[in-house]
Amino acid sequence: MLQLTEAGRPQPPALRIGFWLMDTFDLYTLANALEPLRLANQLAGRTVCQWQMLSLDGRQLNASNGIATATARLDLAQPLDVLILCDGDNLHHPDLDRQLRHWAAQPIGLGALGKAGWLLAQIGALNGFRCSLPEPAPSLTFAAFSELTPVAAPFCVDRQRLTCVGPQAVQGLMHELLARTHGRGLILRMEKHAARQARPLLPTQNAPAKLQATLALMNEHLSQTLGIDELAETLGISRRHLExxxxxxxxxxxxxxxxxxxxxxxxxxxxxxxxxxPAVARECGFVSLQHFFRCYRQYFGAHPRDHVGAVPIAESQRALMLKAPASSRASPLPH
Incomplete structure (x- = not known):
């Protein structure tokens, strides 16, 4: 069972996600699911999640916009914690229903993006679970799904079932999944990062002179840190003005x-x-080693020793994904 991230406990293993693609799948929806996973790995400085592109036949599939995507055969997938169905226009594969029932019986999380959730509903995989589903297609009669428990929310994670209403809700679904396995501190950092990225660029040469001078002082005094009052006094302005x-x-x-x-x-x-x-802590202005550990863990979601000699995630992620043990058993999604 995957454990929540808590101070003093070992980091949970990487969350292993499979995206089950159908022909003419929605690439925009898939991209909205993948970007939070990529960002989580980047900000954590380690592989907190891995993913695979899968299909029933393992052939190259075209998205609805024509972009081709390579996939691996679903029955040859690496071990999974979560399998997420991404539907397309062609839902008439002869093996689809049998495969859906097979995976619904496995001890892993099973999810669907957008209208693919109705495929899970049709085989009874959502019975007894709360779920978020878009409006059904005209060919479906909602009254026929009397055992569904729909919720008025853009996404829903209920035990081993994950659903969302459409491409705009996918990011929230991925955030909730990551939060349940790696803690909400990671999600907070991701949201702060997104907020910083959304701010317009402030060219240094056009920044207020006092701000430029403050930034220079900070970079020059990372080991022997200056107080905010001391910074303001050095620049000849009030603390409130600096803030x-x-x-x-x-x-x-x-x-x-x-x-x-x-x-x-x-x-x-x-x-x-x-x-x-201890030397790193001193060089970065931390008098107390414990204070350094606490601040580092809150910011990066990991202990400093986890990053000693670590290769940046962009260089190491593919190698780590290929090392997943083929014999390990999939773990169920936490309640």
Whole structure:
């Protein structure tokens, strides 16, 4: 059983997700599901989730916009924790119903994106589970699904079933799945990252002179940190004025930005693996090693030692995915 991330407990293993594609699948919906997973790996600095593109035949499939995607055969998939159905226009494969029933009986999470949820409903895989489903197709009679428990929400995770109403709700579904396996701290960091990315770029040369000077001072004093009052006094402005500069230009407080700089520097040093943990903490302005561990874990979702000598995720993710043990048994989604 996958465990929630909690302080003092070992990190849970990577969440293994399979996306079961149908011909002419919606690429926009799939991209909305994959981006949170990619970002989670990037911000965690390690592989917290892995994914596979699967189909019944293992052939190359064309998305609804014509873009081709390679897939592996569903019956030859690497071990999975969650299998998510992404439907298309052609739902008449002769083996589809049997395969759906087979996977619904497995001890793993089974989900569907958008109208694919009705395929699960038709075989009874959603009976007794809360679910989020879009309006049924005209050929379906909602009254025939008397055992469904639909909820008025864009997505729903109920025990081993995951459903959502459409492409805009997929991101929330992925966030909930990640939160249940790796903790909500990771999701908070992902949301903060997205908010920072959505801010317009502030060219340094056009930034207020006082802000530029503050940023330079912070970068020059990562080990011997300066207090916010000391920064303001050095620049000849009030603390309140300095805080307004940061809030308007960077969307955060001076102390928050200063801490971010120190933690990012710490991860660079840890990856270089040239100094022990106490030395890294001192070089990044942390007097207490425990305080460093706590701040680092809150920011990156991992203990500093997890990043010692770590290869950036962009370089290592594919290799790690290929090392998944073929004999390991799939784990059920947590309640």
């Amino acid at each position: 307004r500069l940061f809030k308007c230009s960077l969307g955060c407080s001076p102390s928050r930005h200063y801490l971010d700089l120190r933690l990012q520097r710490a991860r660079q040093l840890l990856r270089a693996a040239e100094q022990p943990l």
